[in-house]
Structures are given as structure tokens and as C-alpha cells.
Amino acid sequence: MTSSDVKTSEGAALPQWSDYLGLLAKADSVLDLLADPADPLARQEAYRLMFMALAAGFQSTFVDPDHPEFTCAVSNVMNSVGVNPDFIYGSASIRGEGTYRLSGKRGGGVFVIFDINAGSIGVLDQFGPSVGFIDLDQQALGPDGSFDILLSAERPEGHNGDWVRLDPRACNIAVRRAYYNWGDEEEARIAIERVDRPIGPSRMDAAEIARRLSALSAFVERYVGFAMGYGARQRAQGVVNRLEHDDWAGRGGLSGQHYYQGIFALEPGQAMILETELPETVRYWNIQLNDPLWNTIDWFNRQSSLNAAQATLDSDGRFRAVIAAQDPGVPNWLDCGGHLTGSLMLRWTQASSGPEPRLRVVDAATLRDHLPADTPMVTADERQQTLRRRLRGSQWRHRW
Numbered sequence: 170m171t172s173s174d175v176k177t178s179e180g181a182a183l184p185q186w187s188d189y190l191g192l193l194a195k196a197d198s199v200l201d202l203l204a205d206p207a208d209p210l211a212r213q214e215a216y217r218l219m220f221m222a223l224a225a226g227f228q229s230t231f232v233d234p235d236h237p238e239f240t241c242a243v244s245n246v247m248n249s250v251g252v253n254p255d256f257i258y259g260s261a262s263i264r265g266e267g268t269y270r271l272s273g274k275r276g277g278g279v280f281v282i283f284d285i286n287a288g289s290i291g292v293l294d295q296f297g298p299s300v301g302f303i304d305l306d307q308q309a310l311g312p313d314g315s316f317d318i319l320l321s322a323e324r325p326e327g328h329n330g331d332w333v334r335l336d337p338r339a340c341n342i343a344v345r346r347a348y349y350n351w352g353d354e355e356e357a358r359i360a361i362e363r364v365d366r367p368i369g370p371s372r373m374d375a376a377e378i379a380r381r382l383s384a385l386s387a388f389v390e391r392y393v394g395f396a397m398g399y400g401a402r403q404r405a406q407g408v409v410n411r412l413e414h415d416d417w418a419g420r421g422g423l424s425g426q427h428y429y430q431g432i433f434a435l436e437p438g439q440a441m442i443l444e445t446e447l448p449e450t451v452r453y454w455n456i457q458l459n460d461p462l463w464n465t466i467d468w469f470n471r472q473s474s475l476n477a478a479q480a481t482l483d484s485d486g487r488f489r490a491v492i493a494a495q496d497p498g499v500p501n502w503l504d505c506g507g508h509l510t511g512s513l514m515l516r517w518t519q520a521s522s523g524p525e526p527r528l529r530v531v532d533a534a535t536l537r538d539h540l541p542a543d544t545p546m547v548t549a550d551e552r553q554q555t556l557r558r559r560l561r562g563s564q565w566r567h568r569w
């Protein structure tokens with residue numbers, strides 16, 4: 170049976186399984202973005218990313234902006250596009266002309282921030298600018314941290330509670346919940362509902378399902394191309410063992426952040442030292458490592474990221490971290506997960522300044538000659554204790 174054999178009630182042909190597979194097959198084109206397309210391991214890792222994109226994309230394929238909910242397309246399992254280990258993400262589809270209610274409880278952690286966007290990385294959207302911003306710490310919270318916020322084009326007559334103007338271009342709300350002390354802080358509870366029409370979703374017809382499945386099938390090429398293009402661009406521009414500054418505006422980044430990012434490239438027996446001053450004031454900061462395809466390196470079982478609560482500052486007030494394949498016995502080891510090359514990113518969020526970190530590649534055998542003399546020594550047993558605390562805290566968190 171072909172697509173011409175099955176039609177909608179209006180007579181339009183519907184795609185069949187082979188048609189969807191044909192769209193998926195086009196994702197093979199992104200293999201040219203690999204540093205070495207002939208490398209069999211790199212190719213299999215790229216195929217893995219393609220399957221991940223399909224799974225992540227399904228989260229936004231059948232969203233209903235009239236009956237929204239916050240879903241999570243990135244996690245420790247779907248760890249693509251440099252997901253931040255400290256964040257719990259959510260994304261909800263909306264309509265700019267609608268009226269929505271956000272309610273719940275703020276909980277603990279560093280912040281809970283909603284970014285209202287005119288686009289997203291979702292299957293049915295394209296990237297678009299931020300058109301609104303809600304920081305729960307700037308809203309009226311109840312004694313227990315409860316919140317109730319109305320979003321609409323105009324403030325309803327007689328409404329005295331928290332209200333945020335909804336831009337007519339809005340199609341997505343992204344939420345980031347930031348936590349320093351994994352598993353120890355009360356997590357936010359969040360609900361979203363459209364309140365200017367009754368609840369009662371309708372069943373999609375065949376044509377609409379086909380439209381969305383076609384978009385999902387094509388999404389794999391778009392998403393993986395975006396992910397792998399990140400590293401390909403940096404390699405082409407020579408952002409290797411050095412950093413560039415970005416704000417990721419309109420491309421999924423959080424407003425008010427300084428991003429420093431680049432590729433680390435080591436030879437066997439080498440290590441990289443990252444050194445930076447800290448801003449005088451900063452609401453949140455972290456550093457993380459990603460593999461060559463921009464997947465965040467396993468942060469459950471490896472110390473591949475550090476935040477302000479996890480990091481150890483040196484006696485001169487600076488932050489120094491060591492990127493190395495083998496444990497160098499320093500507190501701020503960043504485990505590159507068996508990759509001698511990959512990407513790194515440091516974020517300063519709502520900071521008084523954005524200090525640029527400095528990178529140095531050194532011989533791992535002489536590493537301590539390049540660090541302050543009072544840099545602590547971490548034993549193998551101490552490292553295991555740290556990793557086990559990290560693993561437990563990672564699993565205690567809400568992740569989906």
C-alpha cells in the first residue's frame with residue numbers, strides 16, 4: 170500500500186510508514202558535520218544522537234496550546250544540546266491571543282524563571298526571540314511560596330493579582346528551575362492552564378496527525394544538524410583551546426547570562442587548566458563539559474560539571490578547574506568522560522560582570538607546578554565519596 174492508496178475524507182493522499190522513513194533517512198546528510206565522517210565510532214555516536222532527537226522531538230510533536238503542560242525534552246538520558254545538569258527544564262506550547270494561568274509553589278533552589286518566546290527548538294516551531302520574562306522571585310509569593318499568575322494580552326478588569334502581558338507573537342513558555350544542592354532543595358510545583366476557554370481537547374484527524382508526524386520525521390535532520398553544527402562552526406572558526414562569548418539570544422539561551430564556550434582538545438598525557446575571577450555579584454554560575462556532538466557528559470557518574478556550591482575556590486578567591494581524562498587529585502576536576510576533545514561552557518547568570526576564563530594546556534605529570542601551592546589533594550577514597558553523593562543527589566531530583 171502506498172500513500173496514494175490512503176486518503177483523507179477530502180481526497181488528499183496521506184503519508185505511509187515508508188514515507189516517514191524517507192524523511193528520517195535525510196538526516197544522514199548531517200554526518201558531513203563530523204570532524205572525521207569516516208570514523209566508525211563517531212558515526213555510531215551520531216546515529217545515537219539521531220535516535221535521541223526522535224525521542225526528544227516526540228515531546229513537542231503532539232502539544233496542544235489550548236491544553237498546555239510543561240514537558241521535558243532534555244534530561245540525563247536525553248542529554249543533547251548541552252543540557253545544564255543544574256537545571257530542570259520544561260516547555261509548554263501556548264497561543265499569544267490566549268489567556269493562561271501559571272500556578273504552583275516556588276520551592277527552593279536558586280531560581281525559577283519562565284522565558285516567553287516567539288519560537289522554540291520544538292518540532293512545530295522555529296527559533297524566535299524572547300518576548301517576555303517571569304522571575305518568580307519578583308512575583309507575589311504566599312507564605313508557603315505559592316504563586317498564581319495570569320498571562321493575557323490585556324489585564325482583565327477587576328483582576329488584582331499578578332499579571333503578565335502576553336505578546337501576540339508568543340508560542341512557547343520555557344521554564345528553568347536551577348538548583349545548586351541536588352536533591353536537598355524543595356522542588357517547584359508548576360501548573361499551566363488556558364482559562365479563556367473550557368477544557369475538552371478534541372481528537373485530531375488523520376491529516377493533522379500526518380502533518381505532525383511528518384514534522385517529527387524531518388525534525389531529526391534539523392535538530393541533529395543544529396547540535397552537530399555547534400561544534401563544526403567552532404572548529405571552522407578556530408575556537409579550539411580558547412573561548413568565545415555568546416548570549417544565545419533567540420536560540421534557546423536564558424536572558425541575562427554570559428556564556429563562555431569553546432572546544433577543548435588534548436593529547437594523551439595532557440590536562441587543561443581553566444582559571445577565572447568571579448563577578449562581585451552573581452546569581453548563578455556553573456561550568457560543564459560536553460562530548461564532541463554537544464551531548465552533556467554523564468553528570469550522574471562523573472564530575473563533568475561544577476556549580477558555585479560544588480566548586481572549591483582557591484585561597485586567592487579565584488576558581489580553577491582541571492579538565493583531564495584521569496583524576497588529577499584536585500577538588501575541581503572536570504572529568505571529560507574518555508573524550509580528549511569536546512566542548513566546555515561556563516555561565517554567569519545575572520552577574521555584575523562577565524569575567525572571561527583563561528585556558529592553559531599543560532603536561533598532566535607536572536600539573537601541580539601550574540596550580541597554587543595550597544591546592545588540596547583529593548584521595549581516591551575521597552573522590553568516590555564525592556561521586557556517590559553526586560549520584561544520590563542526581564537521582565533524588567525530579568528529572569522528567
